[in-house]
Amino acid sequence: MIVTxxxxxxxxxxxxxxxxxxxxxxxxxxxxxxxxxxxxxxxxLYSGWQLQRHNSVLLYLPPETTAAALTPxxxxxxxxxxxxxxxxxxxxxxxxxxxxxxxxQINPSTLPLPVVIEVTLSPLADRPKVLAAxxxxxxxxxxxxxxxxxxxxxxxxxxLQAVALGLALLLGAILATFMVLVIRAGLLAQEGxxxxxxxLGATDKALxxxxxxQTLQPVALGTAVGTVAAMAVMLTASxxxxxxxxxxxxxxxxxxxxxxxxxxxxxxTGWVTSLRLLHHHDGDG
Amino acid sequence: xxxxxxxSAPRPPMLTxxxxxxxxxxxxxxxxxxxxxxIPQGSFHLLTGPSGAGKTTLFNLLTLAQMPQAGSLTLMGTxxxxxxxxxxxxxxxxxxxxxxxFRLLPHLTVRENIAxxxxxxxxxxxxxxxxxxxxxxxxxxxxxxxxxxxxxSGGEQQRTAIARAVVHRPxxxxxxxPTGNVDDGMARKILHLFTELHKQGTTIVLAxxxxxxxxxxxxxxxxxxxxxxxx
Numbered sequence: 001m002i003v004t005x006x007x008x009x010x011x012x013x014x015x016x017x018x019x020x021x022x023x024x025x026x027x028x029x030x031x032x033x034x035x036x037x038x039x040x041x042x043x044x045l046y047s048g049w050q051l052q053r054h055n056s057v058l059l060y061l062p063p064e065t066t067a068a069a070l071t072p073x074x075x076x077x078x079x080x081x082x083x084x085x086x087x088x089x090x091x092x093x094x095x096x097x098x099x100x101x102x103x104x105q106i107n108p109s110t111l112p113l114p115v116v117i118e119v120t121l122s123p124l125a126d127r128p129k130v131l132a133a134x135x136x137x138x139x140x141x142x143x144x145x146x147x148x149x150x151x152x153x154x155x156x157x158x159x160l161q162a163v164a165l166g167l168a169l170l171l172g173a174i175l176a177t178f179m180v181l182v183i184r185a186g187l188l189a190q191e192g193x194x195x196x197x198x199x200l201g202a203t204d205k206a207l208x209x210x211x212x213x214q215t216l217q218p219v220a221l222g223t224a225v226g227t228v229a230a231m232a233v234m235l236t237a238s239x240x241x242x243x244x245x246x247x248x249x250x251x252x253x254x255x256x257x258x259x260x261x262x263x264x265x266x267x268x269t270g271w272v273t274s275l276r277l278l279h280h281h282d283g284d285g
Numbered sequence: 286x287x288x289x290x291x292x293s294a295p296r297p298p299m300l301t302x303x304x305x306x307x308x309x310x311x312x313x314x315x316x317x318x319x320x321x322x323x324i325p326q327g328s329f330h331l332l333t334g335p336s337g338a339g340k341t342t343l344f345n346l347l348t349l350a351q352m353p354q355a356g357s358l359t360l361m362g363t364x365x366x367x368x369x370x371x372x373x374x375x376x377x378x379x380x381x382x383x384x385x386x387f388r389l390l391p392h393l394t395v396r397e398n399i400a401x402x403x404x405x406x407x408x409x410x411x412x413x414x415x416x417x418x419x420x421x422x423x424x425x426x427x428x429x430x431x432x433x434x435x436x437x438s439g440g441e442q443q444r445t446a447i448a449r450a451v452v453h454r455p456x457x458x459x460x461x462x463p464t465g466n467v468d469d470g471m472a473r474k475i476l477h478l479f480t481e482l483h484k485q486g487t488t489i490v491l492a493x494x495x496x497x498x499x500x501x502x503x504x505x506x507x508x509x510x511x512x513x514x515x516x
Contacts, residue, residue: 005404008397009390196388199350201378201405203371279370 006202006210010193012186021182022218022225025266028171029226029259030233037234037255039164041247046157053150055084057119057131060142063112070115073138077117080133082125089116114142168258172265175219179269182215187277194281204278212270219266227259296325299361299457299488300347306355307342316342318512320356324490326456329483331499332492334509343509344492347459348382349373361456378406381455381487383463387446391435395426395445398434402453420448423478425471439466447475451482458482461492476502 012018061070070088077086094113121130134143187194197207234255238245247255305320317339324330334340345351346358349365358365360376368376381402389398399420403413421427424444429437434445443466450458458479464472476498483489490507493499499506508515 005397005401009393009401011392192388193390195350196390197401197405198374199348199377199382199388200402201374201376201380203374205371206405 004210006197006206007214010190010197010207010210012182012211012214013189015185015189017185018182018215018218021178021215022222024178025175025219025222025262026226026229027222028175029223029262030229031226032168032171032262033227033230033255033259034233035164035168036258037230037247037251039161040251040254041245042157042160044248044251045244046153050150050154055121055123057121057134058144059117059119059134059138060144061115061117061138062140063114065115074117076137077119080130080137082121082127082130082133083119084122084125085120087118087120089118168261172261175262175265176269179215179219179266180273183211183270183273184277186211186215187274191281194278198278198281204275207278208271208274211274212267215270216263216267219263223259223262227256230255230259296327297362298323298359299326299328300324301359302346302353302356303359304356305346305353305358307339307346307351307353315512317346320512320514322507322514324488326488327483327486329479329489329502329504330491330507331502331504332490332507332509333494333499337511338509339512340492340509341461342512344459344461347490348380349377378402378453379456381450381453381458383443383446383450383458383460385461385465387442389434389437389442389445389449392433394431394433395437395441396421396430398445399448399452402449402455406453416452417448420452423474424448440468440471443467444471444475447478451478454482454485455487457488457490459490459492462494463491464493464495464498 061073074086074088077083091113094116095109098111098113119134121127131143134141194207231252234245234247234252237243238247300323302320302322305317305322306315307317308315320343332340332343342351346353349360352358352366361379363372363376365373365376390401393401396417399417400409400413403409403417418427421430424447426441426444426448429441434442437445443463447460447463450460460479463479464475467475479489479491491504
């Protein structure tokens with residue numbers, strides 16, 4: 001690293017507060033990276049699930065529907081425009097899905113369950129038209145196109161993402177506050193040096209640049225350490241046996257790039273704070 | 286045929302103080318009051334006065350360490366009261382200052398301290414390095430060039446401060462008791478240096494209590510008393 005004469009002259013003391021800047025930044029970067037990676041992973045999981053759900057409609061037929069009555073229905077279904085496939089969900093699968101939600105004393109096999117047919121729509125199907133055709137063809141069937149549930153899940157995902165963004169902003173504000181404290185303490189300790197350098201003709205911008213560069217070193221190091229740690233956490237979580245997580249490129253990019261906001265916040269805060277504090281020096285003060 | 290002497294044009298002012306006043310707090314008495322002063326370019330002035338006369342305050346105003354609270358101060362054609370901070374910084378780069386308390390950076394070496402005004406103007410060139418070496422020789426500090434300023438005696442620090450004040454060939458040199466901590470031989474050398482700089486066009490204001498210097502130096506004396514300029 002090149003040490004400029006100005007940096008040599010105005011060397012902010014490496015106090016406990018200054019050293020803590022690196023550690024604090026590493027923790028913030030780890031959290032921001034995981035929040036960003038997590039939010040994008042959530043989006044990825046939701047998109048995959050939504051794609052799967054969006055293309056299917058569940059048909060509920062009365063429990064008394066017999067196999068004989070069912071056969072002509074299942075043969076008619078694939079002939080409808082926009083229908084790509086059908087699958088009668090086995091009763092065992094329905095029982096298994098219900099069992100965790102029922103009290104222990106109730107045996108799900110004793111319940112009168114409807115006959116459920118999952119209709120897969122072709123990707124280019126005109127959804128309202130297909131639904132209308134299904135309703136017309138099977139007047140006794142109850143249709144569940146899962147849009148209400150999809151809407152609720154989408155809302156929840158958006159809420160979680162907003163919370164993650166809010167937390168990231170809060171962490172950025174914490175770093176900015178820390179930067180102000182570090183620079184204020186550093187300039188207070190070096191007040192005599194600052195006065196002398198201004199007296200010798202150093203400009204505010206040159207001094208602010210020197211101060212910002214010095215404080216950015218621990219911030220950059222902390223960001224790198226925090227990001228690498230977050231990558232390790234994400235990798236471990238995705239490679240864990242049975243883990244449903246398989247982050248895509250966007251999730252990884254979010255995890256790596258989002259912490260870079262921290263050095264930007266630190267640079268901006270450092271620059272503005274230094275200039276503001278330097279204004280109190282000089283002959284005006 | 287003999288040449289007709291042409292009267293020389295009056296030199297433009299290096300600095301002008303018009304009705305300048307300064308006080309340390311609104312309820313405090315004026316440390317300087319109604320000070321009017323014009324120092325022409327290339328002149329040599331001595332500044333004197335008893336303790337509490339306002340000498341330090343005037344020194345601080347001339348070095349732009351403080352701004353006048355009344356009146357105006359024009360330096361090198363720029364009204365410092367209305368100049369931007371960047372413009373004031375540019376003005377300061379043309380001023381050499383010797384403070385009574387030296388104000389060296391203790392963690393820097395003698396050479397680094399002397400080089401500082403040059404480095405604030407840009408990277409050091411070979412010419413700059415040569416000038417620094419010459420000054421180090423001249424003030425007798427070459428053997429100590431790489432020692433930190435904190436390890437120097439009072440006299441050595443004063444010589445370093447003088448070298449730093451003149452290394453960038455300032456157009457205005459303001460010195461506060463520059464011979465206060467050195468022996469008679471070095472004091473003469475310093476005054477000789479100042480005289481040489483003056484001959485080369487540097488405007489010099491030298492604050493001193495040294496009566497011998499005041500009597501020996503043929504220069505206008507600015508006498509301050511109770512915050513007012515008497516002469």
